[in-house]
Amino acid sequence: MEKIEERFLRYARILTASDEDSPRRCPSTDCQFDLARLLEAEMRDLGLRNVRLTEDCYVYGFLPATPGMEREDRIxxxxxxxxVNCVPAAPLKARVLKYTGGDVVLNEEKGIVMREAQFENLRGVVGHEIIVTDGTTCLGADDKAGVAEIMSLLEYYREHPEEPHCAISVAFTPxxxxxxxxxxxxxxxxxxxxxxxxxxxxxxxxxxxxxNAAGVRVIIRGLSIHPGSAKDKMLNALKVAMELDAMLPCAEVPEHTMGREGFYHLCALSGGVDRAEMRYILRDHDTDRFEARKARMEKTAAFLNDRYGEGTVCLEIRDSYYNMALRLREKPWIAERARRAIRRAGMEPVTQxxxxxxxxxRLTFMGLPCPNLGTGGRNCHGVYEYVSVDEMRRVVEVLRFLTGPREAD
Ligand SMILES: [Zn+2]
Structure with missing residues (x-):
């Protein structure tokens, strides 16, 4: 078996940042094909069936069930x-170290230190081997740790043909x-x-x-006129925008909420007297409260249109995705199966x-129920990103219990 940290580092060194500003999607950047092609070849070497890399940069493969396991669910x-491309991903200078507690000097020369006081999650990995960067790039453990763990599982099954497992479908996505x-x-x-x-x-x-998530685009039409002769004529779109935002509950914003509290988040505001545009995102775990947030935006716009004239404020509300719990609750065994696998790997499952x-x-609402499992990565999307090697090994075990024979009740 290839050591999981070595496998991970091989994948992490391949640049695969996606790009929000790219006019294309799937993939937004061609570099993602570099990893996709490698995974395609490795999956073939590991004996997977129906391995294919699509032109959209999805890699699929299938591992048939071992004899006697054919009637189990296909997982x-x-x-x-x-x-991410919001922090540089290259040149990656990652290293493996044994974490014994305290601060971690990532970069002596540049004085970059990961402080335990700031990143309390370090306390959970005392005694672990962890992989860090030199503090100038992200690590890409999100989600190459996940890629490496799935590939390690496939390698494990290849080297232990006697070990029973269910049919497994694998996909790597851009x-x-x-x-x-x-x-x-x-x-x-x-x-x-x-x-x-x-x-x-x-x-x-x-x-x-x-x-549950929605995006709102607000267009405000004002009336511009020379300030010297504006009395009773001008309508300042920027002022209307400020008024609209002030009518929303001021504590229900990302910076004041946590856990299951939802929010209105003003993420962009631009324009002038004549015209202004605002962008919000609305978020809530609870479906009724989510609908109430959208209704509140509509009501606020209606109020302002009453005050300043029809057509002053226009809203476009678009749902982005929904809480997968709505569907997963109908099939509780799916998450339960994962919780059992986590316990069998010697850990207490935590539901977040x-x-x-x-x-x-998204996949859940496309008909593929799909909860998420951890990878052992921390502080993703930044230069303090790191991954615990010990936990990566644990996750491979979780995946093995997940796809192996079910425990007798
Ligand atoms: Zn991710």
Whole structure:
């Protein structure tokens, strides 16, 4: 078996940043094909069937069940190949170190230190081997740790043909970080009864609840006129924008909420007297409260239109994704199966509500129920990103219990 840290580093060194500003999707960047081609070849070498790399940069493969396991559910395992582009990903200078507690000097020369006081999650990995960067790039453990763990599992089964397992569908996807990873996912060809994304978080985490999410575009039409003769004529679109925002509950914003509290988030504001544009995102785990947030935006716009004239404020509200718990609750055994696997790997499962969405939330509503599992990665999307090697090994065990024979009750 290749050591998991070596496998991970091989993948991490391949640049695969996706790009929100690219006019294309799936993939938004050609570099993602570099990893996709490598994975395609490795999956063939590991004896998977029906391995294919699509022109949209999805890699699929299938491992048939071992004799006697054919009637078990067919389980899907999914990880994304792309990384964020908001922090540099290269040149990657990653190193493995034994973490014994305290601060970690990432870069002596530049004085970059990961402080225990700031990153409390370090306390959970005392005694672990961890992989860090030199503090100038992200690590890309989100989600190459997930990719490496799934590939390690496949290698394990290849080297232990006596070990029984169910049928396993594997997919590696592009463009997750820009919200498009599920766009062209071929659920029918994938053929799994249900699946798990292996994407981020501590090794004992299972995520089966996400936000409901909508985006709102607000267009405000004002009336511009020379300020010297503006009396009773001018309508300043910027002032209307400020008024609109002031009418929303001021504590229900990302910077004042946590856990299952939802929010209105003003993420862009631009314009002038004549015309202004605002962009909001609305988030809530609870469906009724989510609908109430959208209704509140409509009511606020209607109020302002009453005051300033019809057509002053126009809203476009678009739902982005929904809380996957709505569907997963109907099939509780899917998450339960993961919790058992985590326990059998010697950990206590922790269920976290995600304050975001996952590819799994989209896939769940496309007919493939899909909770998310941790990878052992921490501090993703930044230069302090690191991954615990000990936890990566644990996750491979979790995946093995997940796809192996079920425990007798
Ligand atoms: Zn991720």
């Amino acid at each position: 899907g395992l999914i990880a994304h190949m792309d990384t 463009d997750e970080e820009i919200g498009s990873g599920a766009d062209r996912f071929d659920v029918a060809a994938f053929g799994a009864d249900y699946a798990y994304t292996v994407d981020g978080g501590e090794a004992n985490e299972i995520e089966e609840e996400t936000f 509500p995600v304050r975001g969405g996952t590819d799994g939330s």
